[in-house]
Amino acid sequence: MEQQYGQTGTVNRPALTYNGDGGTFFGILILNALLTAVTFGFYYPWAKAKKLQYIYSSTELDGSRFAWHGTGKEMFKGFLKAVGVIVALYITFFLLMKAGMIAVAFIVYFAAIIAAVPFAIHGSNRYHWSRTTWRGIRFGYRGQRNEFILLFIKEMFLTLITFGIYGSWATINLRTYIVSNIRFGSGEFKYEANGSDYFFMNLKGYFLSVLTLGIYSFWWQADMYRFMVDHTYLQHEDKTFSLRSTATGGEFAGLLIVNAILLIVTLGIGYAWIETRTLSFLMSHVEIEGNVDLSQLSQTEEEYRNAMGEDMADLLDLSII
Amino acid sequence: MFKGTFYDHKVAVAIPATIRIFDESLQFETPVEGMPPRRHHWLFSEINVDMADKRFIRLVNRADDAGTLEINDAAFVELFLEKYKHIRSIGLDRLVLRNGVKVGLAALLVIVGLAALAHFVILPWCADRVVDRLPRSFDKELGETAVQSMDEERDPAASALLAKFGAQMHWDSPDSLKFFVVPSKIENAYALPGGYVFVYTGLLKKLNKKEELAALLSHEVAHVSCRHSVRKLCRDMSSSVLVTLVLTNSSQAASVFYSNANALYNLTYSRQYEQQADIVGMETLRKNHIDQHGMVELMQVLQKLSEKVDVPEFISTHPLTKNRISYAKENIKKHPGTVDPHEQMDVIFAQLKALYK
Incomplete structure (x- = not known):
């Protein structure tokens, strides 16, 4: 850890790096594909665990690697539960239809679909963070399920009746809720941002992208990434780490254009290298600075092994974390 | 330590x-x-x-x-x-x-190998077994649907003569055969499952003798009796199942690559079918004591028609006419046959030709 001694005390700048190797990651993905194909898809949860294990173990913070402890078995059980819930929902729907209560059937159906998304987001966060550790210290997510579902429905409703204009505020409010409930042992994450800033940033990004025939979209991408990173803080006791993105639009353009070329000329086989380049890019462009002493973080978060939300999120094709 | x-x-x-x-x-x-x-x-x-x-x-x-x-x-x-x-x-x-990309490449080879095995051996085999199980009535229904949806204009007088010409020959086909003449400049003929044979007047005008017409009909009927359309349908369906199985999560680029490769490969199927139809058609000619050289002459007629465009074989639906002529000649050497005069067929052929003077 780089340390500086100033008037306000110690300033730490722990580095965040991704050290994964495209070739190894390619091996993992292709082996996963092979096993998933020959098992008719049943290997999927194990494949996912292998992939996440590799990505987490290749990510380093302040010289120590992250670890992913989720297992294929947990995610397979979660998958069965998620499928069970969906099947139960369909059965209820058809029974209500048969009983002639068509209106009720549709209300139940749509209510369940609307609740499923926040339910999945909540469950996925709980599972995902609980299974992530760094130096043996667990992360955690402390959001309340019902609170989050209500918040989600409210934000979606407002977005709907404003024809999407409220979307920027909704995104920021949901992100604030989720990130501020993430714990890193005894450390707490905070997200502090303003929906209006996000709205005007997106408005500018949208119009400039249209005017420049899409060229500005790389700078818009950089702005969005910066908006996510720069408003995130880690607090521990009375000390704070602030994050800063150093990725510029030009660098994003370089990354994404080369990615696209790689994907095309390798007919998709280069995907592993693309993912590696992207992760490496995103992490190396985060600067962490503050007076938190990472070695003082202590174990506070409980273990949570229920992967149902995680699988539900996969089934709904939500990409959350 | x-x-x-x-x-x-x-x-x-x-x-x-x-x-x-x-x-x-x-x-x-x-x-x-x-x-x-x-x-x-x-x-x-x-x-x-x-x-x-x-x-x-x-x-x-x-x-x-x-x-x-x-x-x-x-x-x-x-x-x-x-x-x-x-x-x-x-x-x-x-x-x-421990070994990184090497194992990945090996696994990739295994996947490609399995997919190729499935595609080139297992699925065609299964598709052929499915076709063998399918009743002939399936072909008939398929053919009827196709005939109705294509709804081609027919020349009733010429069709009647063609049917009469066809009736002079003995066919080894379980389907009841129907022959039609379609007035059109296109120089082609085709068969639909269930026994529907269509000949365009464009091609009919180019034929010089009854043996050529008999060879043409034999070739088309062979497509029907070997159930080529139904086989192709089953193979296409099975390969699309494979595509969805293997490529569900892979990139757009890979699926485009696959579908193009598959389209090219389907053409080789179609050339195999054409060759089979030629050989089976010649067998029909032989059994009817019609001169098998009719097939060679038919191909020479077709060669003249296609001289204007030069299509390489690997992107063609039919084998190159040169190749067809050479294997047809070889086949005649291998299976020589006797020839009867078939005067009635000459008469009908002349009547047909007279319609387009």
């Missing part, structure tokens, strides 16, 4: 550890301030192993002496796995982590 880092699962302090490996356990010491170092003894049976790459391994103990030991040392990883594999087998993924 190896160096590692120990974490006690209570605080995120990195504690240096010196480790020794034994046959079924490992021992390590962690310093304690002002006291002799603390000694830990972990049995292989109580630890979880998380190998990130060939240089880094993480051992997690959830038993009484809970903690995580991280070692960033290739020599340690190798020695540890050597000892540990007696307890638990080393999975395929560990192989990847």
Whole structure:
């Protein structure tokens, strides 16, 4: 850890790096594909665990690697539960239809679909963070399920009746809720941002992208990434780490254009290298600075092994974390 | 002695550890301030192993002496796995982590091999078995649907003469055959499953003798009796099933590549079918004591028509006419046949030709 001694005390700048190797990651993905194909898809949860294990173990913070402890078995059980819930929902729907209560059937159906998304987001966060550790210290997510579902429905409703204009505020409010409930042992994450800033940033990004025939979209991408990173803080006791993105639009353009070329000329086989380049890019462009002493973080978060939300999120094709 | 880092699962302090490996356990010491170092003894049976790459391994103990030991040392990883594999087998993924891209490429080859095997051998075989099980009435229905949807204009007088011409021959086909003449400049003919044979006047005008017409009809009827359309349909369907199975999660580029390769490959199928139709058609001619050279002459007529465009064989639906002529000639040498005069057919052929004077 780089340390500086100033008037306000110690300033730490722990580095965040991704050290994964495209070739190894390619091996993992292709082996996963092979096993998933020959098992008719049943290997999927194990494949996912292998992939996440590799990505987490290749990510380093302040010289120590992250670890992913989720297992294929947990995610397979979660998958069965998620499928069970969906099947139960369909059965209820058809029974209500048969009983002639068509209106009720549709209300139940749509209510369940609307609740499923926040339910999945909540469950996925709980599972995902609980299974992530760094130096043996667990992360955690402390959001309340019902609170989050209500918040989600409210934000979606407002977005709907404003024809999407409220979307920027909704995104920021949901992100604030989720990130501020993430714990890193005894450390707490905070997200502090303003929906209006996000709205005007997106408005500018949208119009400039249209005017420049899409060229500005790389700078818009950089702005969005910066908006996510720069408003995130880690607090521990009375000390704070602030994050800063150093990725510029030009660098994003370089990354994404080369990615696209790689994907095309390798007919998709280069995907592993693309993912590696992207992760490496995103992490190396985060600067962490503050007076938190990472070695003082202590174990506070409980273990949570229920992967149902995680699988539900996969089934709904939500990409959350 | 190896160096590692120990974490006690209570605080995120990195504690240096010196480790020794034994046959079924490992021992390590962690310093304690002002006291002799603390000694830990972990049995292989109580630890979880998380190998990130060939240089880094993480051992997690959830038993009484809970903690995580991280070692960033290739020599340690190798020695540890050597000892540990007696307890638990080393999975395929560990192989990847140790050998990286090589295992990936090998796995890719296996996938491509399996897909190719499935595509070129297993699926066509299954599709052919399915076709053998399908009743002939399926062909008939398919053909009827196609006839209705295409709804081609027919020349009733010429069609009647063509049917009469066809009736002069004995056909080895379980389907009841129907012959039609379609007024059109197109120089072609085709058959639909269930026994519908269509000849365009464009081609009919180019034919010079009854043997050529007999060869043309024999070729088309062979498509019907060998059920080529239904076979092609089943093969196409099975390969599209394979595509969805294998390529569900792969990129757009890969699927475009596959579908193009598949389209090219389907053309080789179609050339195989054409050749089979030629050979079976000649057998029909032979059995009817019609001169098999009619097939060669028909091909020469077709060659004249196609002289204007030169299509390489691998993107053509039909074999090159040159090739067709040479294998047809060889086939005649191999299976010579006797020839009857068939005067009635000459008469009908002349009547047909007279319609288009």
